[in-house]
Amino acid sequence: MKKTSIGGQAVMEGVMMKNLDRYAVAVRKPDHEIEVMTDEYKSLGSRYAVLGLPIIRGVVNFGESLYIGLKTLSYSSSFYEEEDYEPGKVEQFFTKIFGDKLESVLMGITMVISVILALGIFMVLPFFLTNLMKGFLPSYSIRTLIEGIIRVALFLIYIWLISKMEDINRVFMYHGAEHKTINCLEHGEDLTPENIKKYSRLHKRCGTSFLLIVMIVSIVVFMFIRVDSLLWKFILRILLVPIVAGISYEFIRLAGRSNSKLVNTLSKPGLYLQYFTTREPDAEMIEVAIKAVEGVFDWKEYLRAMHNGELED
Template sequence: MSKQQPPTYGGQALIEGVMFGSKNHTVTAIRRKDDSLDYFYVPKEQKPISTKLKKIPFVRGIVALVESAGIGSRHLTFANERYDVMPGEEVEPSEEETSKLGMIIGVAAIGVLSFLFGKFVFTLVPVFLAQMLEFMAPGKTAQILLESFFKLALLLIYISLISMTPLIKRVFKYHGAEHKVINTYENGLPLTVENVQSQSRLHYRCGSSFLLFTVIVGMFIYFFVPYDPFWLRIVNRILLIPVVIGVSFEVLQFTNGLRNIPVLKYLGYPGLWLQLLTTKEPDDDQVQVAIASFNKLLEIEEQGIENVEILKSTDAVVHQNTATVN
């Protein structure tokens, strides 16, 4: 009898909170202004088309990213609108202002479009920068290497600049708390603050690693497509965006599968190095929020969403988080 694979969980850092997701559910816990916790739940709808596409290598990554952008935007909106508001003072949209379906579609669309816009800028700006310096680095190989250098530099500069703001610094701490909770669960330890804090804030499946892999994978893919004329290079870069995303996703999954194998585990280290910028060591209070979010997700998976109270604006922090994960 084959051994059943344990469920895989992912997450996302938010303003004053953490979202965790499984195959069918996503849950957010945020710290409110009065130091209480508030929860938000969004189901993952298993549509037949997306379910089939997720089984196709190099295509499943694109589907997963689009889905994550849509769902993640809803959790971000929830956190942004409530973290600095006292419970009971929230301004809820009326039916006249927007329908529930319209709001969901709108927020999801914004998330997807924001991701695509950022990807276009991140892809095309380095091409123009490299072209401007063609007199110093002529030829296809030199141009692709220079383009990749600018792409990596832009990524590092962007992360470094936003990490200087107090708000993003706290988000990066919650990002570290998210990874620590996942590592605690995957190592089979009880979800206590002490255990979680003892874990690494880095994780092989992190989206930060994925971003770095798009730079590396894109560089190799560009060697196999036409380089001249310049307009064709631009067209190629645009058309290859889904290809780079799909291949990078597979590389991310591949390196995650090798993380416990000596020597081969180092293939994922470049992504972990980037996480040194996108994660920070969290405070105990932030770890408590992450634990609460993950415990709520486990509770939903065990009991079903219909049996779990999820939206509780005055749910105090439970300091004795003793859920054991085997």
């Protein structure tokens, strides 16, 4: 099986696919037509060599993925806004101030709020909960392990809760369409709904796997925080989050390129978690995923080169 550089995500009634510096969003509009938008985003890692170094590139990639993800999600949801929607006074006020840059400003604010909430719920809360155990559980290593278990448990509960929402369930179906389409392509088959349906909705390079790996890696990294001050333990945990994300990215990157038994075994927890964040898509959703691929990738030429042995391993 050949690997590709294509990755993506599900959006509202659609799929985003990214290949190198290009990305495309395909959305099934309310009239059932498919709208495709393509754009370019040149990674900071390709512009500044230092940002392409191991560990650092993971932090950069995470930030850029979050930015593109929010941008494409906003684009897809624009097709489903109420026709009689009128902006409120607050929105009109900020529009006058920022003009055409308002959307970028709002995305920036959303990114900051999202990161703060994630850190608060999945990093800070488990830390303070386990610190309450200090009186009857003096071992720092055991408390750190319990902290990690609480963190993973909160993440799993969060995934389980949002999977019960109808709109999110449809997003998870498009998530499955994204994975199945990439799997079909990497196995060398034509991108048709019939072929794609045969493939797994799980993929080792999935963002869900990345987030779970972050939770697990944090347990190991935080074990090395050996300071007496509660404040410094808290500060160091926050400061080390980028390191944890960078290490996790390197593992996901390796997993996407390797078929070794060890890597496949270590990838299994993330793959199993994808049973919660993906659903089996219908044929129309698969068609949307195909359109998204075609917006950034000549899959027919790719398959021709694959079958002729012209691709490098």
